[in-house]
Amino acid sequence: MTVSHWQRAEQQERKVDFLVVGAGLAGCSAAYFAKELHKREVVITEARDVALGASGRNAGFMISGLDTYYHRAIEEYGHDVAREVWGMSLLSFSHWRSFIDSGPIDVPLDDCGSLLLAETQAEAQELELAARALDADKIDIEYYSRDPLQRGYHAAIEQPLDAGVQPYLLVKSIMAQCGAELIANNEMYRLEQEGDCVRVYTRKFIFKAQYVLLCTNAFSPLIDPYFIGKVAPTRAQCLVTEPIDHVPVPYCGYSDYGYMYYRSTFDGRFLLGGGRQHFREDEGDTTEDRVNPKVQAYLDDYLRKYFPDVKAPVAHRWSGIMGFSCDGLPLVGTLPGRPRIGFAVGFTGHGLALAGATVERAVDKLITGRHAGAVDASRLS
Numbered sequence: 173m174t175v176s177h178w179q180r181a182e183q184q185e186r187k188v189d190f191l192v193v194g195a196g197l198a199g200c201s202a203a204y205f206a207k208e209l210h211k212r213e214v215v216i217t218e219a220r221d222v223a224l225g226a227s228g229r230n231a232g233f234m235i236s237g238l239d240t241y242y243h244r245a246i247e248e249y250g251h252d253v254a255r256e257v258w259g260m261s262l263l264s265f266s267h268w269r270s271f272i273d274s275g276p277i278d279v280p281l282d283d284c285g286s287l288l289l290a291e292t293q294a295e296a297q298e299l300e301l302a303a304r305a306l307d308a309d310k311i312d313i314e315y316y317s318r319d320p321l322q323r324g325y326h327a328a329i330e331q332p333l334d335a336g337v338q339p340y341l342l343v344k345s346i347m348a349q350c351g352a353e354l355i356a357n358n359e360m361y362r363l364e365q366e367g368d369c370v371r372v373y374t375r376k377f378i379f380k381a382q383y384v385l386l387c388t389n390a391f392s393p394l395i396d397p398y399f400i401g402k403v404a405p406t407r408a409q410c411l412v413t414e415p416i417d418h419v420p421v422p423y424c425g426y427s428d429y430g431y432m433y434y435r436s437t438f439d440g441r442f443l444l445g446g447g448r449q450h451f452r453e454d455e456g457d458t459t460e461d462r463v464n465p466k467v468q469a470y471l472d473d474y475l476r477k478y479f480p481d482v483k484a485p486v487a488h489r490w491s492g493i494m495g496f497s498c499d500g501l502p503l504v505g506t507l508p509g510r511p512r513i514g515f516a517v518g519f520t521g522h523g524l525a526l527a528g529a530t531v532e533r534a535v536d537k538l539i540t541g542r543h544a545g546a547v548d549a550s551r552l553s
């Protein structure tokens with residue numbers, strides 16, 4: 173984005189203490205921690221409005237852990253990191269629950285647990301290894317060597333502490349409680365640190381901020397070249413049916429290594445998402461909010477194959493853009509040579525699992541310089 177000479181006449185200079193860019197799940201909860209724990213005056217600038225990005229479009233699965241099976245996470249990141257990140261999801265859930273309990277908005281939450289299902293025998297073997305690793309770390313799960321749903325899956329892991337939430341209302345509720353001023357329809361297009369102050373150019377204001385935290389997830393590579401190659405926009409798509417008279421999966425259900433996901437909505441419909449793994453060229457590296465008929469046709473076929481009892485027609489289809497990090501873990505840090513500009517991005521399809529604990533660390537790192545542990549971006553260097 174740019175601003176023309178004519179439009180510039182309307183821009184006002186404004187001093188702020190702590191400026192958050194992006195009013196999604198990450199930005200609104202970061203604002204809360206900056207205000208509550210660090211006593212900062214916080215303003216959020218948002219290109220559109222609250223929760224219009226991935227945060228208001230996701231499936232609402234609060235599923236512990238990362239986007240890979242637990243034994244694979246141990247292999248890839250090491251045991252300490254895998255355990256630490258698992259703990260971060262439990263902490264994030266407790267943050268979401270506190271917001272839901274104390275907020276002014278009624279946010280539907282279903283303590284239904286999650287069910288991770290295997291679509292093939294090979295995936296079933298992976299699930300068994302994951303279950304053993306989870307058991308060894310005394311994480312509360314149940315392993316099924318058969319399909320508990322009797323729908324043609326091969327094995328399953330149930331995680332009883334997981335839940336399904338109405339994600340859009342959750343973010344609205346956090347926004348209402350975070351104590352920050354929101355400036356919507358105010359895209360940021362440039363930022364630069366000058367001494368201890370950051371100049372942030374937005375459509376309506378030129379801010380002079382003490383601290384800036386970028387919570388811009390998939391859009392981060394458009395903001396600063398630092399993020400190119402570190403955060404990749406990745407499109408995800410869902411559909412929801414007309415109301416049905418039964419609950420096909422009484423859990424947050426997911427399968428095919430997490431690529432497919434399904435649940436009942438709070439208004440009695442069936443939600444199905446995923447399919448992008450078969451159309452990577454179309455769905456990767458795009459910030460375009462558009463449904464792809466090929467992905468939607470795949471979802472239709474999947475619905476017919478695994479849920480033939482769901483006969484109601486599809487009522488609505490949508491897409492959203494996720495920010496995938498280059499190594500699968502969220503990224504927390506400050507921009508090189510610009511220690512007053514922090515970031516908490518790259519939730520890799522797991523913002524509801526990890527954003528709460530991650531942004532808490534991001535705010536702390538920006539203000540105190542403390543290392544952010546497993547999610548600290550210094551690991552990339």
Ligand SMILES: Cc1cc2nc3c(=O)[nH]c(=O)nc-3n(C[C@H](O)[C@H](O)[C@H](O)COP(=O)(O)OP(=O)(O)OC[C@H]3O[C@@H](n4cnc5c(N)ncnc54)[C@H](O)[C@@H]3O)c2cc1C
Binds near residue numbers: 199235
């Ligand atoms: C279809 C779909 C299903 C998903 N399902 C799940 C799930 O079940 N469970 C789960 O944990 N995760 C899921 N995710 C991922 C989850 O939604 C994200 O991890 C999470 O919402 C990330 O939150 P965020 O605040 O970082 O990003 P966003 O919600 O995308 O917020 C970023 C905000 O920054 C704003 N912004 C960007 N650039 C600028 C700028 N220059 N100036 C001002 N503002 C700017 C954007 O407008 C946006 O509002 C899903 C995602 C999608 C799309």
